[in-house]
Ligand SMILES: Nc1ncnc2c1ncn2[C@@H]1O[C@H](COP(=O)(O)OP(=O)(O)O)[C@@H](O)[C@H]1O
């Protein structure tokens with residue numbers, strides 16, 4: 001946490017509610033960070049493949065972090081923007097604001113069989129054509145139905161309009177406005193499996209299919225616009241909330257990827273690569289998602305997305321599961337301490353595999369171990385696995401006809417601070433990797449959205465001009481060594497598949 005000197009220009013407040021932590025940041029009108037606060041978020045794993053969070057923890061952390069940075073504001077706060085982990089489901093009582101269940105997190109696979117049954121019933125085409133998504137437990141709809149079916153009385157109460165559903169943005173907005181506003185933005189809505197991305201509205205056929213009562217749903221707004229005002233007493237002054245977007249879309253904005261063809265990849269708990277495709281949604285592409293990138297003045301822009309479920313999560317597991325490292329940053333030194341990967345591969349399919357494989361039954365593995373393998377090789381394998389997964393994504397994105405391949409990949413997120421990883425990523429992609437000066441692009445994107453509708457920024461052009469790389473990593477591998485490494489990865493992925501002979 002740090003604070004700069006006095007400034008007369010207004011500042012922007014951002015809340016970035018991520019999977020493993022909640023951050024709040026203050027930015028000046030040039031997009032420079034002037035204060036930051038962070039809270040770690042507890043995760044609950046009640047059963048294999050289940051992942052939950054306490055909504056009261058999320059609220060406490062978001063409010064606490066925002067208050068902490070607000071106390072350092074030396075200038076008036078013009079507006080608040082929110083970016084959030086997407087798809088994660090919150091359902092609460094409209095009268096009391098009390099959640100009726102813990103949040104079911106995007107990583108949770110408990111509804112895999114429900115998705116399979118819907119697929120067997122022939123629903124995939126409808127879902128894909130209306131939402132741009134896949135029938136996968138990753139998204140919100142089957143999680144909502146699960147809560148309604150498992151919390152006594154919830155379905156009847158939902159039908160009577162007594163309950164509210166929201167992704168984390170909508171839950172925070174509800175709490176921040178003292179229950180005055182029940183709304184989400186188009187990017188978050190586009191991740192629920194209930195939203196028609198072409199007509200930009202909740203879809204009755206999908207509500208029927210997933211058995212979700214319309215009375216549960218929030219209103220869907222532009223990503224930049226007035227959502228509400230913070231309730232009296234939360235902060236020293238009431239602050240307009242004027243920007244909201246899913247965290248990956250916010251990072252796309254923070255990385256200034258406003259023109260079709262620009263791509264960014266964010267390395268937090270998971271890894272999410274988004275390619276801006278402009279104002280027309282790209283036709284469904286194998287293994288990839290079509291999603292709303294942002295919606296401004298009622299006009300949506302779209303992106304093609306590849307989603308990987310475990311990126312930083314693999315590094316976190318080295319720390320919390322294996323006790324192999326003390327800090328995530330240790331992995332850079334360990335990976336560099338060994339000359340090769342010694343044939344050791346990790347496939348971090350802890351909760352199945354996302355794009356482009358979409359295999360919820362896959363499970364993680366470490367293979368190729370010999371007696372001379374060490375903890376350093378395992379740490380290296382974890383970092384390498386994230387680069388290989390990115391390669392799989394990029395190949396899927398660039399194999400899809402008219403899309404032009406990225407000239408350079410813009411990276412951000414916690415893991416992007418790891419130099420060894422960024423260099424290996426450039427080597428494996430055989431393409432340059434650019435790291436921006438401001439790594440907190442998610443929060444920055446939320447601040448940009450808030451600043452656009454509160455008059456601090458005029459348009460995307462002024463925002464784009466502020467983007468700068470602090471480092472560019474150039475590829476260095478020979479084609480032969482690159483091909484050999486990739487071949488080893490492909491073998492390991494085949495062994496991790498849900499229907500592999502050894503699972
Ligand atoms: N220097 C590093 N090297 C490798 N991984 C890192 C490093 N720093 C952070 N991480 C990983 O990045 C993740 C945190 O990134 P963050 O963007 O805060 O994620 P999220 O928004 O999903 O909570 C953690 O999973 C952590 O293990």
Ligand SMILES: O=P(O)(O)OC[C@H](O)CO
Pocket residue numbers: 017018019020084085086087106246247248268269270271
């Ligand atoms: O918490 P992050 O940054 O890993 O992002 C999570 C994604 O929004 C899930 O779709």
